[in-house]
Amino acid sequence: MNNINNIVSRNVQNIEISGIRKFFNKVVNYPDAISLTLGQPDFNVPEKIKGAMVKAIEDNKTTYTSNAGILELREEISKYLKNQHIDYDADEICLTIGGSEGLMDVFTALLNPEDKVLIPTPAYPAYESCVKLLGGQIINYNLKEDFSINFEELKILISQEKPKVMVVSYPSNPTGAILSKEDNNKLYEIIKDNEIMVISDEMYSSLCFEDNYYSIAQFNDIKNKVIAVGGFSKMFSMTGLRLGYVCAAEGFMNAIMKVHQYNVSCAPSIVQWGAYEGLKSCMSDVEYMKSEFIKRRDYLHDRFIKMGFEANLPMGAFYMFPSIEKFNMKSEEFCERLLKEAGVAVVPGSAFGVGGEGYMRISYAYSMEQLKEAADRIENWLKSI
Ligand SMILES: Cc1ncc(COP(=O)(O)O)c(C=O)c1O
Structure with missing residues (x-):
């Protein structure tokens, strides 16, 4: 059998699958965990877009x-x-x-x-x-x-x-x-x-x-x-x-x-x-989604600040990136424990390069109920560590 490493391109060997996906794959082992890991809005595709695609097929x-x-x-x-x-x-x-x-x-x-x-x-x-x-x-x-x-x-x-x-x-x-x-x-x-x-x-x-x-x-x-x-x-x-x-x-x-x-x-x-x-x-759908993200952002940011996290108020996209430095754990360890002990999955900051160490990424492209439950769980967990 050939040694695969001698065959696969060095450049390909040099890269790894994304840390976001890696962490998402771990979440599968915790069916009761709330996952705030993915950068994917939870809204359906606007109806008119769906209709136009169906029509394109029919035509x-x-x-x-x-x-x-x-x-x-x-x-x-x-x-x-x-x-x-x-x-x-x-x-x-x-x-x-x-x-x-x-x-x-x-x-x-x-x-x-x-x-x-x-x-x-x-x-x-x-x-x-x-x-x-x-x-x-x-x-x-x-x-x-x-x-x-x-x-x-x-x-x-x-x-x-x-x-x-x-x-x-x-x-x-x-x-x-x-x-x-x-x-x-x-x-x-x-x-x-x-x-x-x-x-x-x-x-x-x-x-x-x-x-x-x-x-x-x-x-x-x-x-x-x-x-x-x-x-x-x-x-x-x-x-x-x-x-x-x-x-x-x-x-x-x-x-x-x-x-x-x-x-x-x-x-x-x-x-x-x-x-x-x-x-x-469908630009009004885009505006609607944006206004929902702003509500979620405000809610989540407020909860995190009240819990004592340092977190900039996000001004775009749908992620918050609070500091976890004061917990004296690497972001990977912090997020593993958050997953195992609190039942909340977020992405370790280190998945975003060296400058991400000391942070976690929370996607708020999730429903308000999920955000509330996740924040409650994190709040309770913090009291226990
Ligand atoms: C900053 C940024 N650029 C590019 C992409 C790629 O997006 P897509 O290939 O889905 O259009 C993403 C996806 O998460 C992203 O966050």
């Missing part, structure tokens, strides 16, 4: 679409983005199989082995795994206590390490932080003055709890230095339907399209028609 819209995806949807995305002051035309947008494929396509289109990529820590784990798979070098940049960018450190890292690419990820999974107007302007100055590409992950842009949304993709004069990745998993609560998109200026889009074409040809046709309907007529 036999089940063939390949163009590689970039149906023009109707790309035009609708372009309009949606322009409302957020992000200027991409339909031919600068490519539909992908979730933001996940979009991210991988972009990294693949940009990176040569050894290229350096600045990745925030803590952050969504896929960034580091994509870079490792491609043989790139990860350079972490730390975030401040409120999970905003530490610009002093960032400037030093850029001038010393000369990274080719920087990942920016707001609203953030796992911290719930958003990009402020001031920080967006500061980031712009840095990107303008340096030779660096930004990949901006805008997966949660529809779940920003402030009136105004800020993104580095809003500055048109650095359009050639920014690639945005977005998607509909969270926006329309359609994680399993797998639809995302990449926005890039023409030259980059040509490169991304090559990767996309040979990977998947196109995103699923039926879902594209669903999202098209969604953008045209």
